[in-house]
Amino acid sequence: MNERKEPVLAGITTDNAVLSGLMVISPVIICGDTIKNAQALIWAFSIITFLSVVISSFVPKGLPYTIKVISYALISSTIYVPVRAAADVFYPEAIQRIGIYFPLLAVNSLIVFQTEARFFRMGRIRMTASLFFYILGFDAVMLITSLVRELLAYGTINSRIADVDMLISGLKEPFGGFIMLGLMCGLYRKLRSVMRRSESSAEKGDMNVSDK
């Protein structure tokens, strides 16, 4: 039962796109310094990635690899057009701040390259569920990173002043993003290994009980 469930939830539990795969890290590093930016990026990433991968799954599998990769990139670039127009209406300020990282979301490696390796080997329903959790994994990382960075760099939470005694202004700079993400990656790996260890020790315990 667990073996069937794990790959679908992998985007959050064991194989987070950002923390484990180090994919789509540029927007997290540069734009993930405020929750407002994060909201706009989460919204855009989720829609573009979900629609692109689902539509790309209809591209014939027998085509040469290069043609398929180009098709995926062109599909996501086409989906970007209405998403960008909608974002101009809903998040006009955030779009200005995010700048070039907004279109770069559409050609992220999760859509262009990882679709072949991860999603298109599954059935369509399973792929959709797995994709949902991969997107959720990115969204969670983006939100946590921006929350911590905004709190410690600006002393605010979603633009509301919070009671923080010491501000670390470097966290709003790109280098702060790099270091913060590096620490989060390390922490994620540590948590993952602790969880695996406790799971395997629980399994051993179960086996010992059944042996007796």
Place this chain on the structure above:
Amino acid sequence: MYLINDIIAFLAANLILSQALGTSSLFIAANSRKKLVGTAFCILLFTTFGTSCAYIIDSTLPSSAAEFRLLLYTAAVSVFYVIMLTLLYFARPQNHEKLRRYIHLSAFNCAVMGTLFTMSAKAENDSSLLDFGEYVRFGAEAGLGFITAALILTAAYRRLNSSRVPKSFRGGPAMLIYIGIISMAVWSLK
């Protein structure tokens, strides 16, 4: 003194250290010298060709159709992607299988697309930069910047992946922190 200033300006303009563009590709490329040379050379070609196409697109695309810029850039990079693979197939048929992975890795990533959008944004703010020579120069500089960042990372790659680094931080996390520290040093020189 001029040389030091130039080096500082070159590092400060580095798209990886200042804008985190192409960081994932850098991590993939830095694990072997051979891979690094191949990927860096391909990215240099893609950024240089890409910016020359971006110039044509930017100078003809009306501002009301700015949403289509990504689609056009993607189409331009796709054409070059196919040209590169075709040239490689005819020029080095015996190494085609081995070398084409560098082209695959370089075609669609933040280093290439980010360079095109960065130059486009610069030209939008300063119309004097809307010039073919400026675009190509910027593309070549961005490619060289990728090579520089890759060399900086390669210098520490083995240590960052050694058993002396705690297991949870070995590899990717340690490389991110290392790039962060280099980025901080460059930022302080600005």
